[in-house]
Amino acid sequence: MSAKALIDHVKEATGAVEREEVTPQGQVALHVTPANWHVVAEHLRRCPRCNFSMFNWLSAVDMEDDGFEVIAHLYSASSLQAVNLKTMVPREGGSVPTLTGLWRGASFHERECWEMFGIDFAGHPHLVKLLLAEPFVGNPLRKEFVLMTREAKEWPGAKEPE
Amino acid sequence: MTHLSMIPAIAESHNVFLGFDFSNPWVLLGLKLAAVMVFFLTAPLGVGYAEHKILAHMQARLGPMEAGRFHGWAQLIADGVKFIQKEDIVPSAADKAVFVIAPAMVLVPAIMLFVVLPLGPNGFWVENMDLGLFFALAISSISVIGMLAAGWASANKFSLIGAIRGAAQLIAYELPLVLAGAAVAMQAGTLSLPGIVEAQQNYWFVFPQIFGFGLFVTASLAELSRPPFDMPIADSEIIFGHMTEYTGIKFAFFLLAEYAGIVALSILAVVLYLGGWQGLPFINFIPGPLWTLAKVGALAFFIIWLRATYPRLREDQLQKMAWKYMIPIALVNILLTGIFKVVF
Amino acid sequence: MAIEKKELEPVQPTRKEQMLARFKEIEKKIAEKKVIGPAYGLAKGLSITLKTMTRRAVTQQYPHEVPDLPPRTRGVIALKEENCTVCMLCSRECPDWCIYIDSHKEQVPPKTPGARPRTRNMLDRFAIDFSLCMYCGICVEVCPFDALFWSPHFEYSETDINNLIHEMPTLAEWVNHVKPPPPLDEGAQPEPEADKEAKVFEAGGAVAAAPAASGAPAGTATTPAREAAPGPAAAGSAESTPAGEASAPAEAEAAAAKAEAPAEAKHDEGPVEIDEETYQAELAAGKPERVARAMAKKAFVIKRRKQG
């Protein structure tokens, strides 16, 4: 199934795709609203034509004022097609339905995304810290979180030869 | 068919030790104790050093090369010095008395084993017991109590698992060991170890008892917790089994007992199956003790060789092997030996 | 949220035949072993270890036997301080911020009488914190004047992490360990600049011999990076290198003119010797011999510069 056919198929079948994106390199992204996140994901997983059986990864990108873009990268081992499912959530109180019921592997990725960005995954059965220590405060991958190693030390290259 | 009274060496006086006749029993006793201790402290070191070097060369390495300049011959002595210097740690949650006494419970039976093992003819043994074989087999299984004690007293889950594995394994493999030994005793018509050696004048028992020999070596490996049966100390699973919490000299005692065990059980296997000090015909001028040591060396090499080559089995597979295969084979072996004795 | 289990097609149909063939091969392999007997594998294993025992061991007895490392080995960064123009590029490009440079400007009397005196940057401190360094080699790559080199030397461990900040004398000392770059593969494209770089290398006296010429010239280490180096930096370096200076970078630029290069090298860049006075003083101060020697070398260079 080509990228175009896939997009058309998903659009038609779910009617929930806001906007699609094909990069010059041929990579496909489907943008949905957080409310439709699970619906589209479920279609991609269950529909025999799509058959996105592999949950590759899930993460987010800090888009500053626009909020966070959550990305789930799915792969179909039968059609060798990959798709990026994207949605935008607000900076504070953003929530996306969990995908753990569709792919078991989503659990770790959602836990990581939750602790790194502070995005809630509604319905996740075990949303606790994964990589960070329990007492850690903050969401490291947000842009407002400063990287201490760069703050604590003076940049030796800042000097001008005088 | 040999009978005890027909063997000249056994008939000799109890005062003969290492080929000399002693009249003072105290001097004799002191010498015997000294001989046991010297042998106990040197032979395991020899095996330990051999293990270092043989393993290394089988793994395309050199092994110890620095201590003592020449090919690291003093490595184990250096190790011993290091062990003595190390801090002696007793975990705070440990059962202190048991924790301290456990290494001794493993070590002492290993020393006592050497009392009955004959190295050569004409009194190259400490004591010629009539029940030598049973004494040896019984003493060798006492160490399991030390193992359990160490595992329990350490207050460490890994130690506990290791100790229980070790106990289960020792109990399972004691049986084929004893049964294989029993067949030899039947064949020889005596339980005295020098007597068994003398009974092999014409042919070594490894030939009629080939299954017994296999069983005996396998069971010895299991009893010594040597690879491929080293689950009680499986270092990739349960760190070091019952020895996990031990440091310094106590840990060294466990290791010493292990290597003494290799020497002792190798001597036992040589005595029971490989003709003890009996040399091959035509090269009989080589003295008996050297023959024994050479055969023990070959067996120890084999044990080390196995360690270099095989992965370890799983505990339940090992148990299955003992109860389902080895014990029945050992029983059949006794039966066949009995038939053999009656018919011939 | 129970999962509806459904069989997915695990393999692409195009590769199905290939897979089946593979399975057959496995079966064959397993079957082969079965025929030979259950203990075949056990005996095979024993034979392998025994065979290895009869072969020579591969161990290198390290302290007695020094490893022969290839010239490109990233062992330690050596500094040829005469070449440094304090352009700060290395310090800025360093991902770990571990290169510290201090400098001051100095008036240099003109070479030809009557000309304007020039200012140039004098290096006061060049230190690399090897406890932070990740040995990526970006500093060596970006250095436009070949002041930094990789040396395969690796024996500089310290017992205190603070001692891993190595200052100029030590870094300069390590230049002695730098090996000439290896000749390139036959298929490599000759670098237009390579000739010149080889010259710089020779002139520095870092090593006795440049690579035997043999077709492909050496020393491409920094060339691609130089092309990619950011514009302002290159411009900056041009400013800080006044023409006609007898400094090392200027010499590097001038090295294209072959006749001049040896003459200038004689003038300023002869073999670095040890300033005996400083050497003894340093030793008396309780410095390690290695440091004392480096300090003495530094003193020698400074003295020579003053004279020249």
Place this chain on the structure above:
Amino acid sequence: MAGREGAGVAVSDPTMLPGGPGEGIALDVAGSSRFATEEMILNIGPQHPSTHGVLRMVITLDGELIIDAEPVIGYMHRGFEKMAEVRDYRQIIALVNRHDWLSAFGNELGVVLGVEALMEIEVPERAQWIRTLLAEWNRVLNHLMFMGSFGLELGAMTPMFYAFREREEIQGLLEAATGGRMHFTYNRIGGLKEDLPRGFLKESSRLAKVVRHRLGDYEGLLLGNEIFKKRTVGIGKLPAAVALEYGCTGPILQAAGVAEDSRKTEPYLKYSEVDFEVPVGENGDSFDRFWVLYRRIEESLKIVEQCHDKIPAGPIMPGKMPKNIKPPEGWIYSRTENSLGETGYYIVSRGGKEPWRMKMRTPSFSNVSMIPYLLRGVLVPDLISVLGSVFFVVGDVDR
């Protein structure tokens, strides 16, 4: 101890539950269910001989039977993704060397391929071939390491030393070209840092023969060994569907029967021009995983040998390179078949010197998240057999 313990152990992750326990072995351990025994919680790690690194497994035991297992990760979390946001692309190459330190070359390849695709840079043929060659050597290095350590974990220590014997030579070879033994930092956006030294290809082809010859040792000591088979055949069976759900890739997915390998399915570099196979397992058990690893070494050596003949003469950097590496605004997910599976970099560029965001998708992370599935219902010794055959590098898990 308090924080993590409380979070992890009390309620184990329920998402692991569907699908049932690993159908590892038929449990005929004498009547373990008949006794009212108490469960024991055992911490394996963070410092433990068989977790090669600081992975911690909290396992609930009934006797030696594992009832539940939960990996606790993050002990080596170094914030790579955050660090990448303050580094330019050349510095990132040096950085990504270090998350999976056993396949450093493959990691840097992922980044440079992504940035080159974003910037539409044409990489010279010679550079591409050399990249292919070194990437395969790196794969051999990595697989040898895991073959050796798997043997060690099962108690056979010799393969480890043999593996290091071979690794030493290969590392020496790569060091001659790149200057590094583990962290190569040899790729640059557009090509390579410098060309191969003279004699490299000759030495490389000699070494390929040597390694291929010595592979027989591993086959004899492990693959063909009856004890090894007893310990691995049928242990930790992973169905293909589950492997995909967890995002397992590389040798693990291939052992489960899926011939997914982006060198074949989405060829990059010169993989479409070389001849090699993707080994596929049958049962997805520990033995198959190991077998696939072994076969992958053979295939990699095959590619290495083909590269020797095909490397053309020419430049290693494109003639016209932009002065500054500033990819245009946009995103790309660049995936490569790395040694342990699919390593991907999702790079978001806003036209700056540094990436706006770089998500690292690492194979070890997915593999470790799958481990509890395999561990339920196996014995403690099989934990080692499973952990050893689910190939992961802790730095790659925690990033």
